[in-house]
Amino acid sequence: SQCIVVGDQKPFIGALLTLDAEMLPRWAANNGLRGLSLEDARTNEVVRAEIQRAVDKANEAVSRAESIRKFTVLPGDFTEDNGYLTPSLKLKRNAVMKDYAPDVEALYAGPKE
Structure with missing residues (x-):
């Protein structure tokens, strides 16, 4: 549904x-995962593999240095x-980075995917 790229320094x-909570049930049913909750997704x-395919496709448009190598949902x-x-639907990057700092750090704690 949405994405914020991280990796400064x-x-x-x-x-x-x-994930798109409205679309997930239909996608899950079409992929043999009927009843899959957002949390379990x-x-x-299977969900992560589908996301990886989308990331790989997006990475084709950028250099290796600019490519997304790991993600978390x-x-x-x-x-x-x-x-x-914001009211104009712009992402408040500082708020996201503050609240999801542990998730960002976890991306860099393990091996690159």
Whole structure:
């Protein structure tokens, strides 16, 4: 659903992604995963493989140095209500980076994917 790229002063580019909660049930049913919850989808191998395919496709448009090498799936979308978007729907990067700092650090704690 949404993506924020991270990696300033880090060894590689990573991304924090969100899933489309409205589209997930239909996608899951079409892929043999009927009843898959949003929370379970975050770590589901089939879902992550589909996300990786999308990341790989996006990476074709950029250099290796600019490519996303790891990602994590966050529990929910960035919205105005949760403080991550402005009224004009621009991302409040500082708020996201502050609240999801542990997720960002976890991207860089393990091996590159």
